Amino acid sequence: MIRISVLYLNIILGFIAGKFAKVDNDNMLRFLFFVLSPIVIVKGISSITNFDALILPVIVFTMSCMTCYCINKAKPLFSDKSLNNIISFGTASSNTGHFGLPIALFLLDEHAVSIYILAFSGMTLFENTYGFYVISHGNFPVKYFFKRLLQLPxxxxxxxxxxxxxxxxxxxxxxxxxxxxxxSSYIIIGMSSIGFGIARLKSIDFDFAYIMVIMLVKHFIWPLIMLILVYIDIHYFHIFVCDPDAYFVMLLLSVLPVSATTMIMGGLFKYPESKISIIILFNNLMAMVYIPTTIVYVFYPFIKKFIIVID
Structure with missing residues (x-):
């Protein structure tokens, strides 16, 4: 837990740099997105030896689409209908890149990182297809979604x-x-970018209902479903039994906070920025405590138990 917590020092440094040194977060993110991220992905994916892992992005994409659809259909539960689509997207999209990948690079070996990168491609596919469709209220033709995909490095x-x-x-x-x-550069810049974003927050509009929805889905439903899927595979399908790293990757993906893409999409389609900002900020701050706690006290004991079962 201490090892993971040390990683969050980069968020503090990012906040200081963004608040007092006025570091340009946009250029840092472009460098991360167009230069560092593709290099890390190529290196990681090229190391894959177990092609059974190709099913992971399918699992992640399917879970994201189903989560988004179910939350979107629950709109009668909420008074502010204007946020329903963006919240549906947020519950289904995780910060696999700027938040999750640095954690994976920090905690996992090269083989496990390659599996993680492959798995989160399913999330990227969701964000730029069905997720984008939901946020945009279905106002774009299908060919536009393919065009978006082809623009992703x-x-x-x-x-x-x-x-x-x-x-x-x-x-x-x-x-x-x-x-x-x-x-190392990806870890530092990726985690620091979260601090940059916090430093740029100018106003707060606290929406308790939607924050609770995000917390429930991201910190309870996602991990619960992934734990069930891992348990089922261990005892029945045995797809990843010979490669337990895949199990940890699935569990790690399930506890990541709301994606920064939610903020970008929200700005693009004129959703209330102050409300979205505080929802994302609160969820990411909670994740700083929730992720290491869950990994240490839930996932590690679970993994140790099923490894014994496998042996």
Whole structure:
């Protein structure tokens, strides 16, 4: 738990830099998105040896779509209908990149990171297809969603990594230091970007009902479903029994906070920025405590127990 908590020092540094040094968060995120992220993804995916892991993005995409659909259909439960679509998106989309990937790089070995990267591609697919459709109220043609996908550098990095893995093409060991520096840079900039975002928050509009919905879905329903799926696979399907790293990746993905993409999409379609900001901020702050606590006191004991069962 202490090891994970140390990672959050980067968020504090990001907040200080954003608040007092006025660091340009937008340019940092562009560098992260267009340069560092594709390199990390290519390196990670090219290391995959277990192609059963290809089912993980399908699982993540399906869960995201189902979550978004169910919450969206629950709109009669909430008084402020204007936020329903964006909240539906938020409950189904996790911060797999700026928040989750640095944690994965920090905690996991190269093999497990490659599985994590492959799995979160399902979340990226959701955000740019069905998720975008829900947020935009269905006002865009299908071809627009394909155009969005083709503009994602992470998509090309993912395809290149799969091709390299399939043909057994690997990077020479002389580049190990380079990739290690890239990983370290991604961890620092990725986590610091959360601090930058907190520093830029100008107003607060607290919506208790929607915050509770986000908390319930992200911190209870997602982990519960993933735990059930892991349990079922261990005892019945045995898809990942020989590669337990896949189980930890599934569980890690289930506890990540709301994606920063929710804020970007909200601004694009003129949703109330002050309400969305505080919802995302509150969820990310809670995640700083919730994630290490859940990993240490729930996931690790669960994993140790099923590894014994497997053995």
């Amino acid at each position: 992470t998509l090309y990095a993912l395809v290149l990594g799969i091709i390299m893995s399939g043909f057994g093409i690997h990077f020479s060991s002389i580049y190990d230091d380079f990739f290690q520096h890239i990983r």
